[in-house]
Amino acid sequence: MADLDVLVVGQVARDLVLLVDDVPEAGRSAPVRRRRELLGGKGANQAVAAAQLGARAGLLGVVGDDEVGEHLLAQARADGIDVAPVVRRRGVRSGLIVDLLDARGRWRYLEDLPPATLLTPADVAGAGAALRAARAVLVQLQQPADAALAAARTARETGRTVVLDGAPPDPATADALLAAADVLRADARETALLVGEAPGDATAGLAAGRKLVRRGPTLVAVEVPGEGNAFVWPDGQLFLPLSDTPTVDSTGAGDAFVAALTVALLRGEPTEGAARYAVAAAGATVGHPGGRPALSPGALADQLDRIPAG
Template identity: 35%
Template sequence: MSTVFVVGSLNIDQNIRVRSLPRAGETVRGSDATFSPGGKGGNQAVAAARAGATVTFTGAVGDDAHGRKILAVLAEAGIDAGHVQVSGTTATGAAIIAVDDQGENQIIVSPGANSGLTAADVDAGLAAVRAGDVLVLQLEIPTTLVRQAARTARSRGAFVILNAAPAPRQIDGLLDDVDLLVVNEQEIRVLADLAGVSGSHQELVQTLPPALGPAIVCTASAEGSFTVLDGGLVHVPAARVDAKDTTGAGDTFVGYLAAALAGGPRELPAAMIHATRASALAVTRTGAMESIPWLHEVPAPAPNPAMPSLVVPN
């Protein structure tokens, strides 16, 4: 089986429950803060590992209690964290997350040790990448490192997935070595503005790939997810669940999607269905990493030979 390589962020999440998310200038009362491991890179790596993939992670934490807690969760998931750097001078990255009674959230991220990741760290972490592997990237680390990692992995025949979150301020060269772009409905509109294209997120899934290069999967909360294959729009509906906390749902989707595509030739729609079912379970729980389900909890989608397919090279 191919390996899923993840280069990305590791944060400690400070979670606060509120009745409603604050407006600009508003103060709201929240619950006592709880702390849990997170970061988009870490969440996606844990999701891929819990989905059954072999996962190698490159990132950075501080030499502190939060960093040690994150490393323990990665180890529990079976992730090779030998390329996670431990900084003695910078604290572990942090995210302050407010979650309302509907499960929606607002997030502020402080990068901390993530900013200390270097080009040499990325080279070392991707030294074993080979054809058929999958690389997963996000944008909570410097974009120069994201471009470097994508270029390195793709030059060796790996399949590169970029979750463009947080949404980038510019895209010059960012997508040159990306095979599949995963975005939500807000992020796809930011990319559309940067590319000078307009439309609904369903329309943008079809019109942006010629302008940007990579194929696109767009997640749209209760609407489900969308992509285009063989010129036609493919819609995977969302599961109906009682959402408690949407934090980490998108990361669960990305990790499960990567694991499915690394498991051998797979239809992209089938991988999206599996990822959707996993993220639906995640939102019924609280927190980020701790909400991600294990493979045995997620029913596998039945294969559909009539569906068009996107095949990851072996």
């Protein structure tokens, strides 16, 4: 465990992805065209992405002591992820997310995420050694703010690279979290939580990024819906448009994005190159149903060719 590149702190759940032509109205039924049952949850998806990109990845999240939890851990191990930090909570059922996806790429999530599957500050304290040993700690902010902040601060105090994905549900902790972060990545909705409004175009995305850089991180990536992603750092900025890949399901693209950004930065790539790599990883994830990434070298190379110059 002492040698992890990336420890992801976040949600672990079973993902059930059901593809239908159209979501039926009440009292109607619809045949499922495709079904995928996967290791999921944003934390697990980020760890899978990091492992696929060659990083030594670990996971700190919570599963129940049910059969589903056992199965999720086995899947994560098979993906090469160190699951030693994962908490198995007694008497708790593991999380389940149903991704109901229609033929036009519109998703609806049904989430059964019992509160006991969220991380607590005590869970984070119990994983202190792992948090201090990983080169980078990627905190997925759909966790209680006190636990997320404890994880970020523990890593930061030891000089680890702290990467945040998302925005805290409780804005009161946003300043403390940003102050403890090296990198922040947020989708448009999360950006609105942090700066007051979702960016409508590249200029607004870059402006939001500049505001966020002043609050602590040395690299910020912000989504501009339907257009691309704005990257801002203290002495530079870049807007990268989306690749032209048709979207089957955008689920998990942000998770692949933030994992790729982290891995590229750990490799010492210049910021522009790391940004392109992140967008390529997102583009390689939108073409299939479900949030599980499939980041083969071929898929990434293909995507890098498709991203227009920034």
